Amino acid sequence: MWFLLVACHLPILQTEPSTVAGPKEWEQFVSDPKVAASYERFKTKLQDEGVADVVPAWHLWRQGTDWQKLSEPGFAVPPEDSWGAIVPTLQLIREEVVPVVGPVFVVSSFRTERFNRRAGGAAGSRHKWFEAVDVVPQEFWLRESLHGELMALWNVDGPRWNMGLGLYGGTRFHVDTHRHRKW
Numbered sequence: 001m002w003f004l005l006v007a008c009h010l011p012i013l014q015t016e017p018s019t020v021a022g023p024k025e026w027e028q029f030v031s032d033p034k035v036a037a038s039y040e041r042f043k044t045k046l047q048d049e050g051v052a053d054v055v056p057a058w059h060l061w062r063q064g065t066d067w068q069k070l071s072e073p074g075f076a077v078p079p080e081d082s083w084g085a086i087v088p089t090l091q092l093i094r095e096e097v098v099p100v101v102g103p104v105f106v107v108s109s110f111r112t113e114r115f116n117r118r119a120g121g122a123a124g125s126r127h128k129w130f131e132a133v134d135v136v137p138q139e140f141w142l143r144e145s146l147h148g149e150l151m152a153l154w155n156v157d158g159p160r161w162n163m164g165l166g167l168y169g170g171t172r173f174h175v176d177t178h179r180h181r182k183w
Helices: 023-029 033-049 057-061 080-101 113-118 143-156
Strands: 009-013 104-108 132-137 139-141 164-167 173-176
Touching: 033 057, 033 080, 057 104, 080 104, 080 132, 080 143, 080 173, 132 139, 139 143, 143 164, 143 173
Parallel strands: none
Antiparallel strands: 009 139, 104 132, 132 173, 164 173
8 A cells, every 4th residue: 555645844843953052052152241241132132123032042143053163163242233133034034934834943143254254154144244044943844845835935925025045955944134035
């Protein structure tokens, strides 16, 4: 007897990727009083903008999954004058991405120029301006199904959000609100 698999998205909770800087590294990073004070101001900014519930705030200071291989810090403090730049991207994630793919883990957001260069990021990477996130779904997705859903979202709602969408190996994908484009 043959069965046709029609489910492309299964609500199986995935664990956070092991390549990201985690709570131990965060605690060490935020133990610096200046960093801790900055982080408190950042959380207040997200609260004031109504996006504090989209993803954990500390995840937005993750540079990327290559941090150990590059011998770079797993976290970096975005310049305070750029904090508002992430707000439209978080709104897009909450209003469009999460309803389609479910909750997401942030694996990369703000990147320093040095980290971005060493990781092979694009010279114009929106991560450097704190406008972008790379995420993976918290629930299990087949790659092809996920990409199909994201492309449909990009085609229909992407223009009004100025949505940048990057589709990578596995289920990792990039979202920003700088300009409507894809790769």
